[in-house]
Amino acid sequence: MTTTQHHHAPITTPEVGGIGHNVRRIEDDRFIQGAGNYLDDIVLPRMLHMVLVRSPLAHATINSIDTSAAEALDGVVAVVTGEMLAGYNLAWMPTLSGDTQAVLATDKVRFQGQEVAAVIATDPYVARDGAELVMVDYEPLDAIVNPMQGLEPDAPIIRDDLEDKADNVAYEWEAGDAGATAEAFATADRVVTIETHYPRSHPSPLETCGVVADVSPVTGQATIYMTSQAPHAHRTVFALVAGLPEHNIRIISPDVGGGFGNKVPVYPGYVVATAASLVLGAPVKWVETRTENLISTGFARDYYMKGELAVTAEGKILGLRVDMVSDQGAFYADAQPTKTRAGLFHIVTGSYDYPAAHVTTKGVYTNKAPGGVAYRCSFRVTEASFLIERLVQNAAYELGMDPAEFRKRNFIQPDQFPYHSPTGFVYDSGDYETALDMAMDMIGYEKLRAEQARARAEGRLMGIGIASFTEVVGAGPSGEYDILGLKMFDSAELRVHPTGKAILKLGVKTQGQGHETTFAQIVAEELGIPATDVKVVHGDTDNTPYGLGTYASRSTPTAGAATSMVSRKLRSKAREIAAHLLEASPEDLEWEVGAFHVRGSPESSVTIQEVAFAAYTNHPPGMEAGLEGVHYYDPPNMTYPFGSYIVVVDLDSGTGEWKVRRMVAVDDCGVRINPMIVDGQIHGGLAEGFAMSNMQWITFDEAGNCIGSNFMDYLVPTAWETPRFELGETVTPSPHHPIGAKGVGESATVGSPAAYVNAVIDALAHIGVRNIDMPVLPDRVWQAIRDHAE
Amino acid sequence: MEITISVNGTDNTVDVEPRMLLVDVLRTRLGLTGTHIGCDTTSCGVCTVLLDGTPVKSCTLFAVQADGRAVKTVEGLKQNGDLHPIQAAFKEAHGLQCGYCTPAMMLVGSVLIEENPDPSEDDIRWAISGNLCRCTGYINIVKAIRLAAETVAASS
Known part of the structure; x- marks a missing residue:
């Protein structure tokens, strides 16, 4: 049973700025003055510059590499090849999914843009000149550019580097119950089917990836500045890859100019620069160009999905069957929890209650860049949410029902939580109908349907698309979730200084989400120390407790909980100190945010600041001095944010162009710590969802050439195209999170693509159109209209 | 070649290769790292500065093209010590x-x-x-x- 509540008033004053206050972001002062410190802003004495030589071919044998002309160029210090790295056992590295990836190619290149050599020079322009002079002799091989080709029996084996590898399958994985699902389908009145490709996309944060590696030839200490969403996990990987003692590695992730999953994997450039610094005894900087970023790092999606929904004539869902093939590129290099090889794709059963589901998945190697990062998405939840929300829409059409009504007939009800899904999740809380009703009210759903009927009579096309998504985020409980064996807990360390100011250190790392403010607000809520008196430190492995990093909307569910818990530990100790100061027993004290007083005599009171001072100046005999602690939080369950989005589009039948007239988004992410920041996260996700549905995709020609290698071919929406969003909210707290929060960074990217596409399909449903693959480009719409013309 | 650019009201004389981009001169020669690089193709605009008061994308402008002209960057936005x-x-x-x-x-x-x-x-x-x-x-x-x-x- 879960309860959805409306806003309740914050318990802290605006000056303290605890939960529920729109505290203006503490980190903004440096950004608005141009004083952010991003990777490329880092300059060290004697620093050298590295440029990578990349393969122009998607699949080829390397005959030879001639580095002599590059080495002869004035200013070039070294040219590194895979052969040289092999001498240090560094030509290959493990990926975060447990595969291996070439650092610099030794035998073959397996995708266009693959790293082949590195030129290191005293000046970045010279390094680029040098890269032009490296001559590589390739013997071209046939390229496999989609997974279906890769699964053909006579397909060349891409990963012949792997012992005994006889096919191109990267992984196979399933969830759910095949037998029960077959029974459900046998009793169904109708089976609704959809086949769709969720296209390859790229997170493309505006800051590309980069590194400054500084290995001291004197002490062996490696300080590695890196665009990293997961600095601690990366440190451990570096220790494993490079064989450096982990205590001698310090990863510093400075201000990060957007991540969206792109900065989760370890890229070859990081490793080469570190090895080069070790050998050359000087700091080495490597920063990608935009083209390098788009052709070689962190692709997302590229899922070929077939979904079937078994339904009754009355509109009840009986079961779901999904078969999915993912294009992983040449290396399975995204981060996936060890036990779930297709990520959390099995959340595909969505917001609906039915007994049976079966999901089969297969990852396939192709001659494309290593793909499959979760682009603003919790381990493949985006693809899952898209599929089920497209399916339920089509099921409604087949049954002659309104898509909103069909959803309502099948929603998991509030009294069914905790809800055990047929693929093995335990949803913590939800109230789906309330959110959908709010979205329908906000947009005026009934009026729009009436308008649509009139419009159709007039030959005008408009559509209304809904998505009522459920996410699974906050990985995760350590028994089930790990990356390369590293359990997915997270941590917080808090110290209150004598004057009552505090420092909070986190294992997670912001890339714009506002951690320096949000996490300070959690401390403010728990201890009454004003948020602006709390300094948040993150992104420096020497100065923060171990954690798995920021992605998969996991920071608030894990590190947010850890922050709460460590604050409560300090409050317990503060109570003992307060009792000492007030000459009372701890049990007789009452806590009101920011102060203890003796029960029944409110005038006998000490503030948290007075307690902090006493912790260093007048602490009780026998007690340890100081006021600090650390907490490692192992979440008991995942969290399940949800929402309902409704999009209205107007569609030009002559050109196939569609425009968003309105977009209403009702989100429920549990308790909102800083509502202003939450809204900002949702705005961004809605824009990225629009981008994927409307324009953003990366394609390849038959030879494996990447089409979409710059921002003139890979389209990112500007302010002009981006819709204007209207937000609504419900609050259904997570019952197992200390402050009831669920995480919100990705909800809108997960939920919105289906809403946009459903709106376009809805505009054309009456002529029989049931699917157009993303991106829903005007020519595809035009073709669909033509195909369904009477 | 030697060029002089007024940046945020101060004249700076620097010796640059003709191929050097304005954004690189601002960032690496003058230490003004508030101007960023995002796409290299004039598409994303994170390198935008004001050249004689007009927004331009400094990643596709040679520094020599700014010789004798006035550039304003984010570091020059504050007015008399107060935020703009x-x-x-x-x-x-x-x-x-x-x-x-x-x-x-x-x-x-x-x-x-x-x-x-x-x-x-x-x-x-x-x-x-x-x-x-x-x-x-x-x-x-x-x-x-x-x-x-x-x-x-x-x-x-």
């Missing part, structure tokens, strides 16, 4: 998240509100359409620029 209204508005309206596009957005916004003290939402969206943001969906950037215009109007 557009800087204050970006913080107040939550007009930034990762901060990478922010300096450019503020510079473009500052020119807009000088030329058009009462910009409509469409005016603002059109003005920043050469500048990409991946975090905000532009909603609060538009609000911030509008707020800055209102602040300036109220104080004059």
